[in-house]
Amino acid sequence: MRAHLIAITSILCALLIATPFAAQAQAAREEGFLVDVPASAAPVIAPPAPRAPAKPVPQVETVPAAAPGQSAKPWPSPEQAKAPDPRPEPEAGAKIVPLATDGRGPDESALRYYASLQQTRRVETEIKRLQRLYPDWKPPENIFNAPAAGAVDEQPFWDLFALDKMEELRAEIDKRMKKEPGWQPSPDLMDKMKRKESRLNITSLWKAGKWKDIIAFVRGNAEAVGEDTDVDILWTVAEAYAKTKQTTDALNTYKAILKNNREPSQRLATVQKAMAVLRMSDVEELLGMAKKDSRGYSEFDVISIDISRGRISAYLHDEREEPIPEAELRAFEHYAKEDKDPNQAGLVAWYYYKIRTFSQALEWFKHSVSRGGDAMIAHGLAHSLRELGLYRETEDVAYAWREPLVNNAILFIDILERDLTKQVPPYIEPERLLRYAQVTMDGASGEGAQALAWYAYNSCQFPTALEWFERAVAWLPKEATVYGYALTLQKLKKTKEFWDTINRYDGLFPKVIDIIYPDDYQHPPTPCELVEGRAQQRPAQPVPQYGYSVPSPYTAQPTAIAPYGAPRPAAMPGIVGYGGTPAPAAPPQQAQPAQAPVAQAPGAAMPAAQPQPFGQPPANPYATPQPFYAQTPQGMPGYYQNPNQVYRREPRIDRKLFPVSVDPQNPLRFYPTGRYMGPQASAASQGMAMQSPLVNEPPMAMLQLVARRVPDVTRMPYERWGYALLPGYNGINIPTGPHSSEKAPSGTLWTTIMARDAASTRGGAFDPIRNDVAALLQRMSSIPRVPPPAASITGPWTAPRPYKSREQLEAEGLLQPANASAGPADVPRASAPASVSMMPPGGATAPQAELPPGARELPPQATKPSVPAAPPQSNIVPPKARVESNARDTLGKQAAEFYNRKQFAEALEALDRRLKTAPESTDLRLIRAWSLLNLNRVEEAKQVFSTLSSPARPRASADSGNARTR
């Protein structure tokens, strides 16, 4: 039950998924060093184009202005491009790859080329041009004396260089050096070659994702990476550090770029790259390095939306503690509202969910769904509804989105489980029960099966309860579930299965053993027991059912499942278990009370008359006395006094029934669709299995009749009478419970969330063992006055199979014939957020989903047949009973129709008229009874209930009905 509560926190992690900025890294990897603009973020940044390095080849008057890796399009604005240059000294301590003093230096190759040709005028022009571009740049000295030999005729080499044909270039140079001994390529060419080779190497490593190798290369070739390494290479190196978790180095690399690079677009890109690979807390340091203009605006404001997105994501991941500043959040909300991407609104929604502002979260989830948000967004929507207490709406949303995302199916099961397992079952519309049964079967959900089982059980529908309990015990045999299963078996007098179950879980589930060794407290009878008590006075009468008829797993399913496995061995003669000679094998100290008994009432003492066959009486009635303290095998009971001064005796158990040896294996087995899984088919019918038989285990029987200790299981109820258990598999001989399902090591998500969970709207622990005594005591006022759906007059009502096709359900009017279960791919996008449906397309119960719980309660006279579903909150408003046409029984049909329209007086009138000509069937008598109940004629209703199957004329109601008509 608590599962989804906890799951939700972890789900928050999954939302990152929705944040497009994180996609940059991947995109960058696929497409080169592109600066990825967050999807649909307002600012569009032109990516640098490093894949097409400009030729550094000197060409007259067209010296390339951009070095490799330069952005082709300056961004964002001329003002920013002309930002002052507060160039600090490079950080001495930074242990990063040698950096250029600039992202790149001025390209002097053209200058040197002209100088080598002694073209003074062009040299001057070039110096001016470079000074214009780089105000701090000083022309090199002795430029006219410097040219390297041969530099003038290097053009063919530069051509190869420009084409990235490095191997060919090396070969050409070698050839020429051989041809012209003493010839050397120019230092400029050599330097540039080396750098280009480094660059190509790093790029190829980057393409292969070999981050460690990049770092190793950079460390081993500090000079080759060069002083004026292109910014895209630095980005790569920083990414490599980040990918290899050397966060500090990565951050320092980015910082160095920001320190030294003045190109606005590259500075922005640097921050964006960093956001893709670093935590936002690290990126904040880079943001702090922003240049600000005179009005205080940061140069990074153009990507403020991306920054906010990063901060929101960081908050959702617990990487940031401070909430997002109000103004910043508003700005992001404005953007998210307008943006087409549903995940932007989804991010806002999850943020509000995280800060537990669920009403805002709800609105934003709705908005996101209206923009096409996916099943995870719908999941958030459902959880917001749950947190707001709108359980019914939660259920509808989770149901509608159950197929695209299994989380929703699980939430759907869990959210209704809460209501279904209430001791006094609330009214739940038949179509809701049916779809719940369907999802339970589709998902082979033990949680769902036990919920339906309890619902049926608490509505006194024991055969149906049994069918569901069988599945629940097959799929998820928890203590409470096995307990319910055993109770149901007991009710239905399935003695063999009952005692098998008791014996099978002896030593494991104290609650189950409680059934035969009950505690000392008086429990008020359950509603079903009250009714049963009445029924026992008139043995021929069936038990009326309270609550709606629970659909059975399969109407065709045989009620009694024949378990496979060994027949139960008969009780072994000579071995006397509990109640006989207890624990003969146990050493005496095992019998010491392992823990303080639950009820140590002061003053409780053994009455003097109590038989004390051996030694001193124990001071405490619950304390385990001596291991041999017990009745004689003849069943001499040991008296003791309980805190309420109620004398009790140890229950006498037929030793042929308990303890006896049974097959320890749970024989219940159902395929996922709920089909019973019989013994393995014969080899011949299995084809392939001819060659693959399974091990045929001999029938298994318990070797001991005395249970052994199981670690983390509390003491067994019969230990109160002194019976000791055998040591556990690991030698323990004291109870060590309660068992660990409510525990987890500290530091796990479980322990961190438990506290929050306890404070949530869901409240404390869910207890399917129905210990809600208070509710029980109010039973008469809160029994749901809802009849079974038997108000059909064509014959006995049969429970629908839960596994009906949608078409069948629609045909039966149980589901609106919309494409309610279509996947989100078909979602028609709502145009106006005001009319947002929380369903995928045409959700079956969308109209209701918008209503607050109270608004669903229809006035008693709201009888339009088209009103969908009956009000669940009212105790006395019945569901619509489907009436099939039966021309021969007009009055009966009329009565059912009146009844369905909640015109109870009219229904009674019709029944009375009909009664004059024909005997009343049980179905019609139920309608009569419930109509009376709804008219607050309680005593008359009780009478009808108590004579349901009696063909006699029901005097009381008939009289009163006649009185009304006259």
Next chain:
Amino acid sequence: MNILLRLRFHIVAILLALAPATCFAQSQPAQPPEIELALNARDIPLGGALKSPRFWYDYKARFVSAQGRVIDTANGLISHSEGQGYGMLFAVAANDREAFDRIWGWTRANLMVRDDQLIAWRWEPGQRPAVADMNNATDGDILVAWALTEAAELWAELSYRVAARRIATEVGRKTIVFKTKPGALLMPAVTGFSAQERPDGPVINLSYYVFPALPRLKIVAPEYDWSGLAQSGLDILKASNAGGAKLPSEWMSVREGQVKPADGFAPHFSYNAIRIPLYLAWAGIGDRDHYREFMNWAKRRSSILPIVDVKSGQEADAFREPGYAAVAHLLDCIVAGGTTSADVAVPREGQNYYPATLQLMSLLAIQMRYASCVRT
């Protein structure tokens, strides 16, 4: 929508890669590029991956009861969650849905007796009650969740996916301790191993890190950092070598980030830990440092692999049955480029449950990722 989904996985992968740097990773000196291991870590579905159905038929006929119970033949014919998980995995790999349903049906009907989604780990036939311990064993939970995930992928069955998610999320929230020095820690069970319960706690068992399962659990429980868990496992493995011990012991104390053999357990590299190199190879992860000592161990003796006291380095015992050798063959192939004969795919006569299981897992690893390891 598809693009979003696709991105989602990439992004998750990237985010996971950004998990906080561990102390181990930080302290690594720069190393020259390593010689490539023949590792394959691609995301490969397990469903239908077994190319030797005969092995599975033989396995079923000897270890799987008609009820769906996987029987540990060398251990009093008991069953445990781990064995049930292996059986389910093999059934998926062999595309044998009938057997899968049977084993899964027995598992949930007999072992899911806790009030949560975890699985009681030990079941003894003939005992009263047969469940011996309410505690779970996290590797069993992971194996079952993994098998259910693969089954849901292979057979598109909602109920498997529901159960896989329920178990995987329970493992994620109840057995992973976050923010310890080595990173996220996988506790061997809910009860008994934490820092609060043992003076040398937390105590872990590295062979419970089912490395090939972790990336697959992302399918059903993407919100948990399974990659981070794998990384912390690798880091602990490396750290376990640092203290002089060449091989990891079965049970290790990682208190305050110091890795050493846990108190009260024999400091052995034994039946548990032999699965560590197998799982690493099956997942296709790790680097040369992670494999070096395993390789040395595998080469110690040609036929029978030793059980090693990791403190003294002495041989304490031996893995006597032939199936264990398949692990050595797998290692030899990945680390040294060796090949093994096709007879790795032949079940050994009269072999017990556990060595047969390890052999079948090694075979699966080879067939899924290292087909060239087998001489043709």
